Amino acid sequence: MTSRRPLVALAGNPNSGKTTLFNALTGSRAKVGNYPGITVDRRVARLELAGRAVDLVDIPGTYSLAARSVDEQIAVEAMLGLQGVERPELIVFCVDAGQPVRGLYLVLQAQEFGLRVAVALTMIDEAKRAAPPARALSAALGCPVVEVDGRRRRGIAELRAMIGQKLAEADAAASDPRAASVPGWRWQPSAELARHLERVRAALPAEWPDLPAMALWALMSVGNGDELRGVPEAVRRAVAAVPPPEAGGRAAGAWIDDEVVTARYAWLDREVAALCEGAPDRSFTERIDRILLHRVAGFAVFLAIMFVVFQSLFTWSDPAISLIESGFAWLGDRTRELLPAGLMADFLVSGVIAGFGSVVVFLPQILLLFFFIGLMEDSGYMARVAYLMDRIMKSMNLHGRAFVPMLSGFACAVPAILATRTMERQRDRLLTMMVVPLMTCSARLPVYTLIIAALFPAGHVFGILPVQGLMMIAMYLFSVVTALAAAWVLSRRVRPLRAVRLPFVIELPPYRLPRLTDVVRMMWERTSFFLREAGTVILACTIALWALLSFPRQTERDGEFQSRIAAAATPEAAAAVEGERDGERLRQSYGGRLGQAIEPAIAPLGFDWKIGVGIIGAFAAREVFISTLGVVYSAGGEVDETSDTLRQHIRAEVREDGRPVYTPLSGLSLMIFFALACQCMSTLAVVKRETGGYRWPLFLFSYMTALAWLVSFAVYQGGRLFGFD
Numbered sequence: 001m002t003s004r005r006p007l008v009a010l011a012g013n014p015n016s017g018k019t020t021l022f023n024a025l026t027g028s029r030a031k032v033g034n035y036p037g038i039t040v041d042r043r044v045a046r047l048e049l050a051g052r053a054v055d056l057v058d059i060p061g062t063y064s065l066a067a068r069s070v071d072e073q074i075a076v077e078a079m080l081g082l083q084g085v086e087r088p089e090l091i092v093f094c095v096d097a098g099q100p101v102r103g104l105y106l107v108l109q110a111q112e113f114g115l116r117v118a119v120a121l122t123m124i125d126e127a128k129r130a131a132p133p134a135r136a137l138s139a140a141l142g143c144p145v146v147e148v149d150g151r152r153r154r155g156i157a158e159l160r161a162m163i164g165q166k167l168a169e170a171d172a173a174a175s176d177p178r179a180a181s182v183p184g185w186r187w188q189p190s191a192e193l194a195r196h197l198e199r200v201r202a203a204l205p206a207e208w209p210d211l212p213a214m215a216l217w218a219l220m221s222v223g224n225g226d227e228l229r230g231v232p233e234a235v236r237r238a239v240a241a242v243p244p245p246e247a248g249g250r251a252a253g254a255w256i257d258d259e260v261v262t263a264r265y266a267w268l269d270r271e272v273a274a275l276c277e278g279a280p281d282r283s284f285t286e287r288i289d290r291i292l293l294h295r296v297a298g299f300a301v302f303l304a305i306m307f308v309v310f311q312s313l314f315t316w317s318d319p320a321i322s323l324i325e326s327g328f329a330w331l332g333d334r335t336r337e338l339l340p341a342g343l344m345a346d347f348l349v350s351g352v353i354a355g356f357g358s359v360v361v362f363l364p365q366i367l368l369l370f371f372f373i374g375l376m377e378d379s380g381y382m383a384r385v386a387y388l389m390d391r392i393m394k395s396m397n398l399h400g401r402a403f404v405p406m407l408s409g410f411a412c413a414v415p416a417i418l419a420t421r422t423m424e425r426q427r428d429r430l431l432t433m434m435v436v437p438l439m440t441c442s443a444r445l446p447v448y449t450l451i452i453a454a455l456f457p458a459g460h461v462f463g464i465l466p467v468q469g470l471m472m473i474a475m476y477l478f479s480v481v482t483a484l485a486a487a488w489v490l491s492r493r494v495r496p497l498r499a500v501r502l503p504f505v506i507e508l509p510p511y512r513l514p515r516l517t518d519v520v521r522m523m524w525e526r527t528s529f530f531l532r533e534a535g536t537v538i539l540a541c542t543i544a545l546w547a548l549l550s551f552p553r554q555t556e557r558d559g560e561f562q563s564r565i566a567a568a569a570t571p572e573a574a575a576a577v578e579g580e581r582d583g584e585r586l587r588q589s590y591g592g593r594l595g596q597a598i599e600p601a602i603a604p605l606g607f608d609w610k611i612g613v614g615i616i617g618a619f620a621a622r623e624v625f626i627s628t629l630g631v632v633y634s635a636g637g638e639v640d641e642t643s644d645t646l647r648q649h650i651r652a653e654v655r656e657d658g659r660p661v662y663t664p665l666s667g668l669s670l671m672i673f674f675a676l677a678c679q680c681m682s683t684l685a686v687v688k689r690e691t692g693g694y695r696w697p698l699f700l701f702s703y704m705t706a707l708a709w710l711v712s713f714a715v716y717q718g719g720r721l722f723g724f725d
Helices: 018-026 070-080 100-112 124-130 134-141 156-175 191-203 212-221 233-240 254-271 283-292 297-316 318-338 343-360 363-379 381-396 400-408 413-422 426-438 442-455 467-493 516-550 558-567 571-588 590-597 599-605 609-617 624-632 644-652 664-676 681-691 695-721
Strands: 007-012 031-034 041-049 052-058 090-096 117-122 145-147
Touching: 007 018, 007 070, 007 100, 018 041, 018 052, 018 117, 018 156, 018 516, 041 156, 052 156, 090 100, 090 156, 100 117, 100 134, 100 212, 100 254, 117 134, 117 156, 134 145, 145 156, 191 212, 191 233, 191 254, 212 233, 212 254, 283 297, 283 381, 297 318, 297 363, 297 381, 297 400, 318 343, 318 363, 343 516, 363 381, 363 413, 363 516, 381 400, 381 467, 400 413, 400 426, 413 426, 413 681, 426 467, 426 681, 426 695, 442 467, 442 624, 442 644, 442 664, 467 664, 516 590, 516 609, 516 681, 558 571, 571 590, 590 599, 590 609, 599 609, 599 664, 599 695, 609 624, 624 644, 664 695, 681 695
Parallel strands: 007 052, 007 090, 090 117, 117 145
Antiparallel strands: 031 041, 041 052
């Protein structure tokens, strides 16, 4: 996403008003893509200045250029123009006027690199008298400072004029090197630190800036537990060679952090803090936090909010989902009426239309989830959620923010995986993605409903508790326990997911009224990206599965079935023969043959080849398992989890030796298999999109399938040993 137009970057701390200012400057003209080689969003929009057009890029928020996570590294690369990223002509830093010292720490680091910078002093309305005077702050920093209020569009014209002026200075510097700015350090490194800087600087690759600041970045960023990519081994060895101080028990390099951070903040406290008349009034936020951060009341409020979110994903989205399904069903019916019966009609209806419908049907849940996430993030409540849940989640080596994606996984894993973007570190995102599909999503409910209703008696335990209701609750509890246990095991056994003990540091911003336009814009950007990226993969997989279950088109018994249909006395009898014909075609299809081929592998779980065909068909969507079984057993007509005909077929199905295929034990084994197996191509498509490759989707599919087989095997074979079959 390079351009011949000058590039201006917008940077700053999280919750500093950066996104609001970006939208105020550019409107809704942003284009969303990825940074080279990684799935971190890159938002770029055209900014019209007086007689000049530039590109404005929104850099991921960060507190420091010392990077440990991928997002932090992206911020450094975007400012310095590394790893194929275009270098900006100017970086505008958004600094919260109520907390200028914290925000200006990032500006000092950029100036150490010799970057051309400017400051947009945001949150002026909240800071009021606590904000430093822009003129005095500009003199102290040696760069322009403009007061802005992105929400009310105040100061935007002045900021545009300042950007144009700084770009003119950049043009002058390009033609006259003497006009170029000189890198400025506000502090002096100790003699020992200076020696290490020179040693690391000598190991820097040729494509990196040959600057002391680059060597300092490596010393403060590279080390155990970092997620940085593209760091040469020579640099890592040079950093690892830094010895610890002679006195004290700190790790090697820790004394460097102390010296540098202390020196920078000493300058900021001396030059900037003195300009501020006081601190912003946070009494309103503090009063609310007394409740929302309370160990008991905070969790009660949080559970109430999550109940609303959870319930909305189930019920509020249901009318829209039903409307979408009805719309695509109507479109399929009209297409069949317009086209002659045959391969083309089946391809368009069962392949293309059904495939596209399986993508669009997720939109109501995705939009609702991102709506609630946007409200919680924009109001400042999401940071409180992470703080509350980190106490529990860290025991399983999960991040506090992982709770929201895991909870939304009860509705659908697709939007839940997209919600992992609220976590900063790639390791936390990956671990959460690997366990979210274990949560019982709504697509599993039809399978559970069918099996429980068909195989488990409608009695009561202790004369009060219904057996079928207890079985459903047990499946939900089983999914939660399994997901947490899997997170604990994966974080200890899989190297990229291993837990790295880092202090949990999070900013609790003041509460603000969410801006609806910003929330809606975020919903649209993320949803449209899902449609473009994951939707194409889902559509391709749906068409491939249709082909597996539809070819070959003819069987040896087709003539016999045609004669029986013609001779049928009633439409009901003809429909029954057609259902039997469809079942035979499915048995002879490539998918049916594949089901028979995998029967030896699934027989120890209590499954036959017909269940195998259902499992293959369910890969398109878990609920497809029911309609696939309806065709396999020639139930005829429209079948769902409430179909008495299908239940009767399941109860009556017997093996060659006369034993029933389905028993309560085999039904329990089947539900556990569906609870643990990754029977959802949509989930894998989204994981591929979010991780940028096939490595993690393949790992997810492999470990969940293996886990499902092992647990189902243990349940079924263990039950047989105790005489339950």
